[in-house]
Amino acid sequence: MDDTIAAISTAQGVGAISIIRVSGTDAIKIVSKIFSNKKFLGAPSHTIHYGYIMDGDERIDEVLVTIMRAPKTFTKEDIVEINAHGGIMTTDKILELLLFNGCRLAEPGEFTKRAFLNGRIDLTEAEGVMDLINSKTDISRKIALNQVGGKVSSMISDLRDELAGIIANIEVNIDYPEYEDIEEMTIEKINSNLSELESKIDKILKESKNGEILTNGIKTAIVGKPNVGKSSLLNRLIGEDKAIVTDIQGTTRDSVEATLRIDNLILNLIDTAGIRKTEDVVESIGVDKSLKLIDEADVILFVVNYNEKLSHDDLVILDKLKDKNYITIVNKTDLDKKIDDDKLSNVVYVSALNDDNIDEIGNKIKKLFDLEKIETTDLTYLTSARSVAILRKVLDSVKAVRKGIEENYPIDMVEIDLKDIWNLLGEIIGESYDEELLDQLFSRFCVGK
């Protein structure tokens, strides 16, 4: 109860703003670290402040921040609420920054739990939350595992085992110094193992992309030569209330401009400007722009015309798509078929005009990322930020080990940071220190009277 917790309080991706809530002793201090408004730290309770969320020198989002000082708050602790623009990427980034600066990700129901523990709500209310905590913990554990994906989870597990080997080796050198036959774990060996660890973590961050895609949204580009119906397809996809559009130029890292929800899938559409603002100049986005967008996107919706033969331009785009995740959308099925579709793959036939078969696009994307089996709930979203935050901490500890080695610290100090890494990796896959290390020690090394 002494740490400061943070979580996203609004449903993801739907709604024009999102709220990130922070509660705990250091809530105000931590937020002030990433908030451009310098008056915030000393601001009076229950006031609202304007400014930017900053990652170093980089502006992440333009926000309104509410400060509520204890005890007149929901949890009876200091609470800060950041009202951000609703984009998934942005919101997630803000949460990540908070976690990085000392917040812990709130467990499901934890704000309510604190409200109860601090005497803000009564037991009947709290017991309701209790069931929730119970049921949700199991789910969240499952999701944490799903989220990083079986493969990534086993990669982390392997990394951790390797690290345990190093640590056990250091320990055995310390606890059984008289055993000359046991290899001495040297700084050089630790160093080479660290490099390997670093590159594997990079790989894991990439591998976990699929999970992240599910929770943070898929960077999506709509491409195709002019006049194939990109604009009407987009409008059909967006519908009236299906999508929200944020337009805060220069404040986000990615050029995400619209977030689109199909079933449980979030598509972050990039560079839609060319498509949307085209009532006069019909679909100004053309082949050159398409080729550029393809590089940036996680998934590409490649639109072609049912009523035309594939042109040279179509084939150029198709060639570029070879190694990418893409779906070919054959639009205008309301017209006569002229397309030679035997050259196409991952095809969905739609009519944007008649709203025919549009839903199939979502299904295809899910199949593309093999996401069908993973349930999407708000929890996966949180655990994703959590894993990323932990992996960032791991990289920090790797740096600390390097620094320790560089500055000639003895191995017992360096090992403190190694153990940190080991514990952090354990946190990701839900394992903690127990007798594990000792088992390692005695199963790998032969010592004794």
Next chain:
Amino acid sequence: MEYEVIVVGGGHAGCEAALACARKGHKTLLVTGNINNIADMPCNPSIGGSAKGIVVREIDALGGEMGNNADKSLLQIKMLNTAKGPAVRSLRAQADKITYPKNMLKTLESTDNLDIQEALVKDVLTPDNKVSGVLLEAGEVIKTKAVILTTGTYMNADIMVGDTRHREGPHGEKPSNYLSDNLAKKGFIIKRLKTGTPPRIAKDSIDFSEAKREDGDSVYHTFSFDNEPMYDIDKQVPCYLIYTNNETHKIIRDNLNKSSMYGGLSDIKGVGPRYCPSIEDKIVRFSDKERHQLFLEPESLYYDDIYLQGFSTSMPYDVQEKMVHSLPGLEKAKILKYAYAIEYDAIYPTQLKFNLETKLIENLFTAGQINGTSGYEEAACQGLMAGINACLKLEGKEPFILRRDEAYIGVLIDDLITKGIRDPYRLLTSRAEYRLLLRTDNADLRLREYGHKFGLVSDEKYESFLNKKENIEKAILEFKEKRLTPKNNDYLETLGTKLLKDGVSLYDLLRRPEIKVEDLTKFLDNEYDSEVLEQVSISAKYEGYINKSLREAEKLKHLENKKIPEDIDYDEMHNLASEAKQKLKEVRPLTIGQAMRISGVNPADISILTMYMKRG
């Protein structure tokens, strides 16, 4: 005759327990099966070792006897892990197996309020689940208010060699045949454990010419903070290192089924220590290793036995002969005592409170191997803690509990009663999360205060400790105030360190890895002794890491302050996972911090527990 405390067993735990109680002014009786066997070292002839050496320093800081007694009985001594960092340094000594017990007996006999009686205890009398006395095997009853059981490996002890098993304690001593069963009748869960010891060889039958000589350090050390060295550095007795070979391994493999543990006996129940495998275990488990290290260690100046460390076995005698003779330099070796394995009863340690009093019986304390530990040092520190706590209990005072960030002793006791044991428990540096704080050099700074408070450290010793503490603070201040400037660059160049552009304090200079504290003392106004300078050096060089450990420890303290009511009913918490519920009911943790360390209790269970507590 009536006593306040009766200590049952005269091993390392029993000696410390009896001394602590008597020195604290309580009328104490030490009951032992054989007075000549007091403070015996039935296994290796050494005191200390990694982590264990730090425990000996802690015992000394608290006013216990082991360190002092070891200083009087040294054959050789060295500081381990000097190159691996200050946190893991630890003293290890070869101690004379004749002198050590003799010195300890002398101390016991000259201590006021302490009687020693030769007898075996059959039962502890516990009407209304509270200690009232002990019943001896001879039928006599002795009344007492508190009992400390330090029975070592003697309860239902079986010595095992090859296919034979017979009821006997170590060294052919009488075992305790009734006590364990009587404890079981009171409701204690008894656990069968196993350990072993290697053969002893006649020194003059060994050819040492091919063995590698291992000497003690060429600088003086003492375990005790108060002692001057009592040995001659040039007269330390060497140990020797040899290796097993293919021949040895073949003999063991060919005869494996004759070992008690590998088929010789079919009724093995005891769980042996992971860290002390027998030589047959090593051959089986590490079959790809071509050789195993063995040490030839002298046992005493007064007799000829050499302890063959690393060669513990339960093979029959004839196979032991062959095995020993296959070793280099031991072709003609004469075995004076054969190796054996021993099975014995212990009580499962989660049945204890933090003060080492049993949860079932008031004023009944247990310490040492009976609690499932192994090793002289582990036993001694528990004896000391049980002794202090038995007295505090009789005096109606709060128990003395050391936290995990205060002492290895705290780590050990918390591990025992929170996690229980699978095999005999040995202290290892890896068991301590805050080992950077638990160093050999600062054991007095951590614990002397307590030792004095409980009346085990004399005012005189305490004065000298306070003096040292003051000097450390003074020295740190002086190092921080005194600055070197570019004018001193000539000198700094001779140290091979970066030259100065501005003034820098001595303290900051000391942070540089290449600079030793002695390099800077010439700039000081005051003189400090080496112990004080060592503290300055460690504090400057490792400040970042130490602060990190302190922060972690602070978190722990917070969790340890969250007390769980003693009468809490875990059955009422319907949301608890069943494994967690069972573990919590077994251990009955006192604090949330302790509850979190129980394996099988996960964070969700802790949430439920805290919520439930708020409700109560």
